[in-house]
Amino acid sequence: MAEKEILESLEGEYKYGFTTDIETETIARGLNEEVIRLISQKKEEPEWMLERRLQAFRHWQQMPLPKWAHLDIPEIDFQDIIYYAAPKQTKKLGSMDEVDPELKRTFDKLGIPLEEQMALAGVAVDAVMDSVSVKTTFRETLAEKGIIFCSISEAIREYPELVKKYLGSVVPYTDNFYAALNAAVFSDGSFCYIPKGVRCPMELSTYFRINAEGTGQFERTLLVADEGAYVSYLEGCTAPRRDENQLHAAVVEIIVERDAEVKYSTVQNWYPGDKEGKGGIYNFVTKRGLCRENARLSWTQVETGSAITWKYPSCVLLGDNSVGEFYSVAMTNNYQQADTGTKMIHIGRNTRSRIVSKGISAGKSQNAYRGLVRVAKAAENARNYSQCDSLLIGDKCGAHTFPVMDSKNPTAVIEHEATTSKISEEQLMYCRQRGLSTEDAVGLIVNGYAREVLAKLPMEFAVEAQKLLAINLEGSVG
Amino acid sequence: MLSVKNLHASVGDKEILRGINLEVRAGEVHAIMGPNGSGKSTFASVLAGNEKFTVTEGEVTFMGKNLLEYSIEDRARMGLFQGFQYPVEIPGVTMANFMKIAVNEQRKFRGEEPLTAGEFLRMMREKSAVVELDTKLTNRAVNEGFSGGEKKKNEIFQMAMLEPKLAVLDETDSGLDIDALRIVATGVTKLHTAENATIVITHYQRLLDYIVPDYVHVLYKGRIIHSGDKTLALKLEKEGYDWLINNLEE
Numbered sequence: 001m002a003e004k005e006i007l008e009s010l011e012g013e014y015k016y017g018f019t020t021d022i023e024t025e026t027i028a029r030g031l032n033e034e035v036i037r038l039i040s041q042k043k044e045e046p047e048w049m050l051e052r053r054l055q056a057f058r059h060w061q062q063m064p065l066p067k068w069a070h071l072d073i074p075e076i077d078f079q080d081i082i083y084y085a086a087p088k089q090t091k092k093l094g095s096m097d098e099v100d101p102e103l104k105r106t107f108d109k110l111g112i113p114l115e116e117q118m119a120l121a122g123v124a125v126d127a128v129m130d131s132v133s134v135k136t137t138f139r140e141t142l143a144e145k146g147i148i149f150c151s152i153s154e155a156i157r158e159y160p161e162l163v164k165k166y167l168g169s170v171v172p173y174t175d176n177f178y179a180a181l182n183a184a185v186f187s188d189g190s191f192c193y194i195p196k197g198v199r200c201p202m203e204l205s206t207y208f209r210i211n212a213e214g215t216g217q218f219e220r221t222l223l224v225a226d227e228g229a230y231v232s233y234l235e236g237c238t239a240p241r242r243d244e245n246q247l248h249a250a251v252v253e254i255i256v257e258r259d260a261e262v263k264y265s266t267v268q269n270w271y272p273g274d275k276e277g278k279g280g281i282y283n284f285v286t287k288r289g290l291c292r293e294n295a296r297l298s299w300t301q302v303e304t305g306s307a308i309t310w311k312y313p314s315c316v317l318l319g320d321n322s323v324g325e326f327y328s329v330a331m332t333n334n335y336q337q338a339d340t341g342t343k344m345i346h347i348g349r350n351t352r353s354r355i356v357s358k359g360i361s362a363g364k365s366q367n368a369y370r371g372l373v374r375v376a377k378a379a380e381n382a383r384n385y386s387q388c389d390s391l392l393i394g395d396k397c398g399a400h401t402f403p404v405m406d407s408k409n410p411t412a413v414i415e416h417e418a419t420t421s422k423i424s425e426e427q428l429m430y431c432r433q434r435g436l437s438t439e440d441a442v443g444l445i446v447n448g449y450a451r452e453v454l455a456k457l458p459m460e461f462a463v464e465a466q467k468l469l470a471i472n473l474e475g476s477v478g
Numbered sequence: 479m480l481s482v483k484n485l486h487a488s489v490g491d492k493e494i495l496r497g498i499n500l501e502v503r504a505g506e507v508h509a510i511m512g513p514n515g516s517g518k519s520t521f522a523s524v525l526a527g528n529e530k531f532t533v534t535e536g537e538v539t540f541m542g543k544n545l546l547e548y549s550i551e552d553r554a555r556m557g558l559f560q561g562f563q564y565p566v567e568i569p570g571v572t573m574a575n576f577m578k579i580a581v582n583e584q585r586k587f588r589g590e591e592p593l594t595a596g597e598f599l600r601m602m603r604e605k606s607a608v609v610e611l612d613t614k615l616t617n618r619a620v621n622e623g624f625s626g627g628e629k630k631k632n633e634i635f636q637m638a639m640l641e642p643k644l645a646v647l648d649e650t651d652s653g654l655d656i657d658a659l660r661i662v663a664t665g666v667t668k669l670h671t672a673e674n675a676t677i678v679i680t681h682y683q684r685l686l687d688y689i690v691p692d693y694v695h696v697l698y699k700g701r702i703i704h705s706g707d708k709t710l711a712l713k714l715e716k717e718g719y720d721w722l723i724n725n726l727e728e
Contacts, residue, residue: 435583448570
């Protein structure tokens with residue numbers, strides 16, 4: 001059955017390229033203080049939040065666009081973007097039945113049923129369409145354990161102390177151009193707090209999707225695992241196909257307190273543009289986590305979408321004995337560009353980090369790994385292991401690796417391994433001689449290549465990711 | 479089952495097969511021998527549809543169909559199996575997964591339902607016994623880190639799983655020690671029925687002690703220059719190919 005689905009999808013190119021015909025409330029294009037006040041007002045935010053936004057906006061205006069990535073980024077007119085779009089609703093929703101049926105159908109098409117099925121799968125979803133959280137499931141179950149899982153807008157209103165304490169503490173608005181922009185205009189996102197010593201009993205999941213035309217999605221995710229807590233968090237992204245480019249500049253901040261553990265998994269499948277490179281999402285994301293003593297943060301990402309990806313989920317290993325991990329599969333096809341990787345900042349003693357990056361380039365795409373391993377002076381016995389592989393399909397694509405190592409402590413051990421390979425004719429011949437079509441053979445070989453990373457994903461996500469890898473390579477061989 | 483008429487094939491400008499004629503009927507075992515570079519492996523590859531080679535002339539009929547019209551995968555699904563001389567590694571793809579897809583592709587082609595996980599596992603257990611393949615190997619990546627002997631056993635294991643009409647085994651005996659040779663060869667014999675056929679390509683008579691051929695052919699410079707029964711292999715083992723080649727050139 002899975003194969004049949006793949007075949008159907010191959011015919012349909014970008015499977016998730018439908019738009020939902022529901023009324024959206026948008027504000028005028030462009031960005032100025034008035035727009036920010038309007039966003040803040042629409043979200044019924046307290047004054048302090050507005051102040052923070054304005055502060056970020058003023059700072060952003062002074063910042064130059066970053067140009068260092070191995071990307072060819074067309075000029076973005078930041079005044080030609082709609083900074084807020086919300087599905088139009090007259091009143092707050094009380095139950096699932098009140099959700100717009102069109103909207104529900106969109107989520108169904110995406111294969112993320114919001115209702116009882118989720119109980120069976122053991123996933124709690126905070127679905128974000130455009131900029132407002134539509135429905136948050138399983139709130140009660142989580143509430144019993146003291147876990148807070150809600151939209152960031154709601155958190156700002158309901159849990160101001162937590163938000164004030166943590167928001168911007170790992171990624172300050174001064175961090176970079178897109179982080180500043182996000183801090184000024186972020187519209188929604190998820191907030192998650194796991195109290196001391198609590199193991200979150202289910203995978204938490206957010207599904208992002210950009211719907212309205214010409215809108216940017218600036219979501220903000222804040223995840224806090226208090227001392228000794230554990231959570232596995234999933235984030236999936238899709239966007240309908242549009243001829244114009246859409247901007248997505250998200251910020252994810254994670255705080256992993258002492259002895260806590262966070263697993264953060266992403267499957268990103270934003271619309272990559274068509275075969276000629278027209279349209280597609282510009283995905284400029286800042287993701288960073290802070291680890292206290294004995295804490296552990298693990299990033300796993302499967303990046304198959306977007307016209308341009310600029311993303312470096314990072315770990316600041318502040319506490320002694322903390323551990324950071326980064327597992328990544330980044331696949332580019334046609335005219336896609338990706339510049340992605342991680343930063344492991346070792347500050348505490350005996351900190352360890354592990355990086356496994358698998359790049360897959362096909363078509364005329366460009367795929368770069370960019371990694372920084374920094375060992376501070378105080379980080380006695382820091383250890384890093386990096387493995388960085390590139391797989392090339394065809395001869396018109398590019399794979400690039402930019403590993404930077406910077407150690408200020410002589411006891412640090414940093415290892416880096418890199419390989420580049422191609423899918424060989426012999427492998428294809430072998431598979432086809434056993435009855436596999438070329439497409440299936442490529443999908444299989446690519447999935448095998450990425451297996452080490454896919455194995456880190458929760459089961460349901462791994463299956464979806466495998467399909468995506470196969471689907472997105474359509475027509476890249478032969 | 480297989481009828482090859484005046485088959486010519488080349489790689490680039492170089493003609494390697496220069497007019498092969500061969501008839502294989504159900505229930506038969508054919509051995510193809512010949513000195514290095516005579517085109518034995520090329521013949522196997524061309525039958526399988528390897529796109530490195532271009533067929534320039536001739537006809538191949540398989541199960542009543544014009545084989546040359548079909549893609550590599552369709553030939554496989556129709557029941558043509560190639561045992562590779564150098565099986566490739568596919569990192570990260572388990573043997574079990576690989577075989578499950580292959581078996582189900584074939585079933586789909588025949589209009590059959592895919593096997594359930596239970597049926598498939600049972601089948602794998604049975605078939606791996608044919609070549610005394612350690613079942614642990616089926617959980618490892620395809621050929622990755624397999625010894626030479628394991629790779630060849632693995633080829634015959636796949637043959638057992640796919641139950642081909644015609645198996646073309648390209649130097650399945652090369653690089654095997656005596657025990658492994660016995661196991662592999664016995665495995666092939668066990669799989670032989672009155673409904674299928676096997677072509678074994680080999681340099682050595684010793685394989686044919688186990689897999690007893692009905693016909694032995696000598697391939698030289700892209701042509702079959704001599705055919706005989708199993709005694710021909712014994713003669714070749716003793717006397718080499720010179721007497722045939724000299725005959726030819728006289």
